[in-house]
Amino acid sequence: MCADTPEYKDTLNLPKTDFPMRAGLPNREPAWLEKWAKMGIYDRLRDKAEGRKPFTLHDGPPYANGHLHIGHALNKILKDMVVRSQQMMGRDSRYIPGWDCHGLPIEWKIEEQYRAKGLDKDEVDVVAFRQECRKFAEGWIDIQREEFKRLGVTGTWDKPYLTMDYRAERIIAEEFQKFLMTGTLYQGSKPVMWSPVEKTALAEAEIEYHDHKSHTIWVPFKATNGAGDLQGVKAVIWTTTPWTIPSNKAVAYNNTIAYGLYEVTGRPEECWARIGDRYLLADALAEEVLAKARLEPSMYRRLRDVSADELGALTLAHPFRGLDGADGFWDYDVPMIDGDHVTDDAGTGFVHTAPSHGQEDYDAFVARGWMDRLTHNVGEESEFLPHVPFFAGLRVLDHKGKEGKANTAVIDKLVEAGGLLARGRMTHSYPHSWRSKAPVIYRNTPQWFAAIDREVGDGQDEYGKTIRERALTSIDQLVKWTPQTGRNRLYSMIEARPDWVLSRQRAWGVPLTCFVKKGALPTDADFLLKDEKVNARILEAFEAEGADAWYKPGAKERFLGNDHNPDEWEQVFDILDVWFDSGSTHAFVLRDREDGSEDGLADLYLEGTDQHRGWFHSSMLQACGTRGRAPYRGVLTHGFTLDEKGNKMSKSLGNTVAPEDVTKQYGADILRLWVAQADYTADLRIGPEILKGVADSYRRLRNTMRYMLGALSHFTEADRVAPADMPELERYVLHRLAELDEVVRTGYDAYDFQGVFQQLFNFCTVELSAFYFDIRKDALYCDGDTQRRRAARTVMDILFHRLTTWLAPVLVFTMEDVWLDRFPGDDSSVHLQDIPETPASWKDEALAAKWAEVRRARRAVTAALEVQRTDKVIGASLEAAPVVHIEDAETLKALKSVNFDDICITSGINLTGDPAPAEAFRLPEVAGVGVVFEKADGDKCQRCWKILPDVGTHQHAGTCQRCNDALG
Template sequence: MCADTTQTPDYKDTLNLPKTDFPMRAGLPKREPAWLERWEEIGVYDRLREKEGRKPFTLHDGPPYANGHLHIGHALNKTIKDMIVRSHQMMGFDARYVPGWDCHGLPIEWKIEEQYRKKGKNKDEVNVVDFRQECRKFAEGWIDVQREEFKRLGITGNWPDPYITMDFHAESVIADEFMKFLMNGTLYQGSKPVMWSPIEKTALAEAEVEYHDKESFTIWVKFKVVNAGDLDGAFVVIWTTTPWTMPSNKAVVYGKDISYGLYEVTGAPDECWASVGDKFLLADNLAADVLGRARLNDDQWNRVRDVTAAELEGVGLAHPLAGAEGGNSEWDDIRDFRAAEFVTDTEGTGFVHCAPSHGMEEFELYRDLGMLEQVITYNVMDDGSFRTDLPFFGGKYILSRKGGEGDANKAVIDKLAEVGGLLARGKIKHSYPHSWRSKAPIIYRNTPQWFASVDRKLDDGMGQMGDTIRERALRSIDELVKWTPQTGRNRLYSMIEARPDWVLSRQRAWGVPLTCFTKKGALPTDAGYLLRNADLNARIKAAFEKDGADIWYTDGFKEKILDGIANPDDYDQVFDVLDVWFDSGSTHAFVLRDREDGTEDGIADVYMEGTDQHRGWFHSSMLQACGTKGRAPYRNVVTHGFTLDAKGNKMSKSLGNTIVPEKVIEQYGADILRLWVAQTDYTADQRIGPEILKGTADSYRRLRNTMRFMLGSLADFTEADRVAPVDMPRLERWVLSRLAELDEQVRKGYASFDFQGVFSAVFTFATVDLSSFYFDVRKDALYCDGDSERRRAARTVLDILFHRLTTWLAPVLVFTMEEVWLERFPGDDSSVHLVDFPETPADWRNAELEAGMAKIRRVRRAVTAALEIQRQDKVIGSSLEAAPIVHVEDSETRDLLATFDVDDMCITSGLSVTGDPAPAEAFRVPEIEGVAVVFEKALGDKCQRCWKILPDVGLHAQPGVCGRCNEALN
């Protein structure tokens, strides 16, 4: 007979319910700034530096450019860096991070010029030092803006003392590093085709170029054969997509192994530029295509005969503009005609028109032949216009002043048509190099520039990795650097393996000047052309250290600096500025080498940037350091991909698909943005959009609830409650075993920069192993037990979990884990970011226990699935109303189940395990073999305190409770 429970007291206040003020709703956008202020007040970064006996770990910051608000790529980049730094600090290193900015260069100069144009001012009429000062102020303003935007992301670092490439010390070191190239013989002045931006009037490096589709004119041009016997009067046909180079043509080349033929026109429509009887030399593989382009049908031409390579030797060609009225004999010389290895018969005509001033392959061919003086022209000016005295085309522009099509191509095509030099014309859409700053197309243009040779032997006593920059770089890539992902190695290796000499000079004003002097009247090839003097270099460096690089441009500087070393009247001062990639490539010297928070050997543990930096900062840093240090300046290179919209498209303001970090932070908080970074595979391109961020926020909420449960259950936990692992129940020891496993996984993941792997492992553990299993099982003991060994063991495990989860997640969720930590450990100097990952004893690991728990959880899945059917059918409302019979075929599993409180594991009021054969109607889960469940209702009354249905409810001193609750109440 059951006791009468109608007068049962309300036992709610007797339960050990969670107690915490930790809110369910994070409110991150409003609350995060307060934590930023707190970290600054207590000096977290500086206090970490005070920890003694730690091995330094330095991530060297690739400097962002100081000219605009942050975009999502900045947020991704800086957050990954922050996770690297924070995780290594918490693994016991002295993890230093000095943020930096790139300040020199064309983008800023271009902005100031735009301001001048709006005011009707001319840059060239402004004092160069005044102009440079305006550039400096512009950069300073954006540094302040970006610094606050980076800090808002929760990025830790030495923000009060960043490195800035326009600081006087930085400028002096950049100049000094350049002068090392001057002294070791790497530097030389040469005249060769370089990538040139007519809009910006300067040379560009490969890293400053991006490729976009461009529609170009394409023409097939006739060169008449002269002095060639029976071939006289025939035409060699070339094809080009740059008609503007035709006035600079000096030669045509062919392939000695290509099959050529002589083709004759037998019939021609009126609209055709070919006439009956015309004969053309063409590669056999391309002849039909070329003649088709000329609007000739297959029956309107025939192949006359073979033309051998021997016949082609000694053939002379006339430029199509030769003898043109008004041409002033500009093109009357016979064009050179010879074989070249780079000619193919896969497209075009099998012949290649050569303008060595505008093409590197042609330039190198005639350089190696010693014929550059005969073939180099200077027809194109720095603004992309033809020299004014060039017949027919003087003053025409290759590009318009806004970067669109100019009038040069049309003028050339029209003139060629007028003189009968065209066979066909058309247009082609192809990938074409553009300046990444102005977005305008570029050209190849022969100009005098300063180069760093990558293949000259260096006599500098640093030849352990090779004698040339290229050799040192390639060996460094394979022997000294670890690549994450490994594909980064392949990209950089192939680029450096095939790269030409480094173009160091830019014809601009805002940058570090090339601090060198040249002998008046001497040629660049002369031994004394460059003034090499160690004392002079030291003077220049000291002057820059005191007054900055602006001093180079002041009146009388040359005379003062050369005093007592050389006669100033004998030397010209170079005013080109260095490629900004040389600036950033030199940062290892004035950041890693020179700063107190640098590194002893001037080498960084990690460089981390986007994949575009294989041709940018990774590349220039490698070349620069190999020239001045003899090796790579880094030990690890970590690379991330680009950030795309949710559909995988590149972000663009014109498409309206950009995601701005500031907006994400306003809506969700910086921690959600950081969590998105941690959840993504940053080594590939990543996607982000509103729905993706909603999913990230959902993951965050699940984690937050996990932390809230632990905080509530640990509200009054003290050391007196602690239970030694050896005395814990098997369920708690299983949790510790999983922690030991996870600790190893977390440390390895953070050490290898695998944040996605770390977060995935911790998140799965927190939500699947803890929230959905362990917490679910132990809620009953935590809430309803008295001062039982089981409850104390569970709370001990929760304390252990708390310290590990908060620290493991702190590098990712910097604000939230600080909030969690302070909720439990408040104090003026308290911060999760001041502690390390706790050491987790390896002997907690118990593989046998983990294997056994896997079997038990399989049984549990079968039971909970069976009960869910009963709940859906409204047979029961809660699993505590059930006391199922579980049929388990495997005897080892049955023995294992006997060592656990299986009813607690399955959250039932009772549960029986049997090895008897299961009845046919028993519930089974197909993938869980050997387990069947027969539903039975629990017998007895419902305990008014723990809600279990047990036979002994009402038989104790406290009314309406079970024996366990009666004991707890007593």
């Protein structure tokens, strides 16, 4: 809207602002980062927040070994929006970023460098090797820190926490010593998931499942004590791990399954079964098994049922029993045992049981007290050890994780021994290391465990006596879950999990700082050294030198001191599972730092859904073992990032989106807006087209802010109007602000950033740009110094302060840009502001109900005028002066009280309660309103463009009364 003549145009109060339409974020954002760093804005916020109620989001540490991916960006941006929104709502909102620095991936990189130089890691001084690992981690921390800061994430970047800091390593060791001293630590020999490639045990959190092609074999075990028709009978097992057959110690059945005795009566030429062979099989699987042996139904018969009692009475022979060259290695009895884990869904109804290579197999032997029957046949590279006949040195998996020779060698020996009924191949889901991506095996090996069902002798029994009890109670009573499904996932995992494997057979990490007595058994009372003076010496050394102190010459003598004879004790050199490191961060961040948490607990842990088995899980177990409860009061989980088609991102597919690329093309605020617009509780899609849509939303929002800045040009306190003196339209906008304030605060407290942004975006684009701003343009541009214009500008100022602070946690750079446009200065920043308090008096439900009717009627009028504009009857709504028929008397009264022609942006409106004629325009969703189009009568004002009868009758030529008065 502007005047037709130059002299009148200059008299209009047109918006004035230098705020650019084009954001230029990629080039301008770094300058704001520099400004905030120079201001020390995080420290200034801490000073400002002194005395406020604290809010602590504890950062789950990313791993320091590569550039950030889009999942990192999602996670850190979400955290930043939580921290900033809580701060601006009046909390002392603290954020200490951190890094996970120990563990296999870094160690693996250094080993690769050594191999490239022809060096053997095992021949390098362990302290020198660890220092190489530390240096590698430091380099990536510096890189990742700058990448995170580029996303606009605030925090103590100059003083983050690192699991490899000397202080941190000391406290991790101290936390481990609590497990030692309270009796939850023990050494056991049991099957664990073992990576032959990485040569270490792995926890469930370090496992992922991929398709894997395995051998399948059906092996008959012959009875040695059967009587009658069970004499010489063979129980058939099925397995996908032929390499575990040499370690078989039992065959399991289930006493609820129906079993039968089947006799071979005929056979094809190519078949390992013989006529007269009698097999024990589950009835539900017999036909399928015998078909695998190439026997048609006419070639066998079912003789009778076989009871569970009969099965339990049988003793079997190992299929390698009596082989020449085995020196009696397999000449032992193989019992049949009852097991609930046996099913007749697949296989044969009998389960080959090797307690050294399977959790259920191991549990069955523990329950029977048969721990002396465990085998140690497979080494750390998945090779059969030298004492195993025929197979010594053969590997299950080679050094790259590909299949070795062990499986085929065992199968060939079974064929030679007459111990194979059928063979095949199948593809199935199989555990792999999430780092090397190579398959793992179950392998019996001595490891250190935290017993989660043993009473913790620390007296912190408020939530339970064992780690499991404390964890389950914490999950239900102490933690708020966002979304609630996170509770169910972690609860079921902890409810069913085995003891925690704490040890790893690597070098880069915090060692298990304990000593064991030479010659003692793990079950002996004096097996572990428990001495507070020894512990204190270890901690003192770690504080000064880091965990390297454990590996230096003379360490054992130094720590044992004069209290114990070094010749009687062995030093443990395994390192702690890195999940114990990260699970301990609550101890050296929340509890130990001055800027941590007042009670050592976090208000929120926020990570991806995979951390139910990772950081959420290990932190829960660790804290329940050392402080008796969960370390967090709230847990928020987000989904994974996918490409636009919903596919998992992969470098090989070329569908990855790097945060750096997005910030270079669009700016970090666009990435932040993508996070805010999405439902983070589900998987999030991102790609070029999605980012274009986000950028379009951003432009619309930016234009709203730009218009507001222009309208506020030269606004001063002298222009301010009290709400009581404002027109109804302004008071209605204040009411909407009061409503939105509740929405924003409630939404931010619930971490519902999508809900908050959608409400604010709709408010800006629909209620402001398309309604309030559109209506008030005329008054802002054309009025003189009227109450109406000053009221509108007052509301604009109120809008400015609320919208900038409401949106600042999301659009950190853009809202700073908007703020500085009005309040420039080296010390000025929107991020030093709080969300303004909203007076309760702004709420006016009666007024809101009235204006809901006004807006409803307006929709009918604007729709009717759009028809005329489309038909080119008019060019603009100011050319119209329609007749509006209103059926409801109260609605008619309301419309007559609010200058409805201004609301509809027409030059005039005739409101009537008369019935609408048949030709009247009606909008189906606006009942009771009919619009009859009429053109406005009079001449066009050369200043405001309204068509009015009085134009040309005033002192100033070609103006209406209002414009004439404004010109003076």
